[in-house]
Amino acid sequence: xxxxxxxxxxxxxxxxxxxxxxxxxxxxxxxxxxxxxxxxxxxxxxxxxxxxxxxxxxxxxxxxxxxxxxxxxxxxxxxxxxxxxxxxxxxxxxxxxxxxxxxxxxxxxxxxxxxxxxxxxxxxxxxxxxxxxxxxxxxxx
Numbered sequence: 001x002x003x004x005x006x007x008x009x010x011x012x013x014x015x016x017x018x019x020x021x022x023x024x025x026x027x028x029x030x031x032x033x034x035x036x037x038x039x040x041x042x043x044x045x046x047x048x049x050x051x052x053x054x055x056x057x058x059x060x061x062x063x064x065x066x067x068x069x070x071x072x073x074x075x076x077x078x079x080x081x082x083x084x085x086x087x088x089x090x091x092x093x094x095x096x097x098x099x100x101x102x103x104x105x106x107x108x109x110x111x112x113x114x115x116x117x118x119x120x121x122x123x124x125x126x127x128x129x130x131x132x133x134x135x136x137x138x139x140x141x
Contacts, residue, residue, distance in 0.1 A: 006125070010132040013139045017050050018057055020139075022132050023090070026112050027119040029127040030069050030093040032135070034058055040087045042080050058089065064138040065093060069131055075108060 010022035012032065023031040034057060036050060046054060058076070065071040073094040078087065092108055101107040101114070 006120070007128055007132075010129065012061070012132060012135045013057070015053065015057070017053050020057060020061060022128055026115050027124045027128060028093065028095070028112070028115045029124065029131045030065055030071050030091075030095075030135075032061060032065075032091040033088050034061070034091065035086070035088040041085060042087060043078065045087070054089075058091070060139065061091060061135070064135050065091070068134045068138045069093070071095075075105065077105070077108075 005024040006027060007022045007024050010024075012020040012022070014020075014037075016037075018034060018036055020032055020034050023033050034054070036046070036054075040046070043051075043054075062074060062076075065074055071093040075092040075094065076089060077092070078089045080087075082088075092111075094103075098107070098111050101110050
């Protein structure tokens with residue numbers, strides 16, 4: 001897994017309870033993951049405090065995706081039957097280049113595969129780092 005981590009140091013914010021970062025293995029600018037620091041499998045395992053912080057963080061990241069990164073549409077999803085077995089929320093932005101894949105949840109896997117196979121260049125990596133830096137600054141406000 002470590003050899004597939006393209007962006008392991010691209011964190012947006014780490015709180016006492018959560019880590020928000022660029023997806024480590026997918027070169028899509030603005031593809032963020034929200035993960036609790038403690039090992040849980042389901043949102044139903046959140047404490048009340050975690051629930052409040054989670055929602056506030058997701059709402060703020062999503063606002064930043066629009067206000068700072070200019071991302072109009074985002075797919076939010078979480079599945080409990082992951083191979084990792086740990087809870088995380090995917091925040092997948094919709095970029096213009098993704099239109100050819102359609103606008104349904106089924107389009108996400110082909111988009112991710114396309115990005116991994118075709119977008120590994122320095123230009124995209126620089127864009128990913130730029131998005132993370134802008135979001136870091138936004139989250140400090």
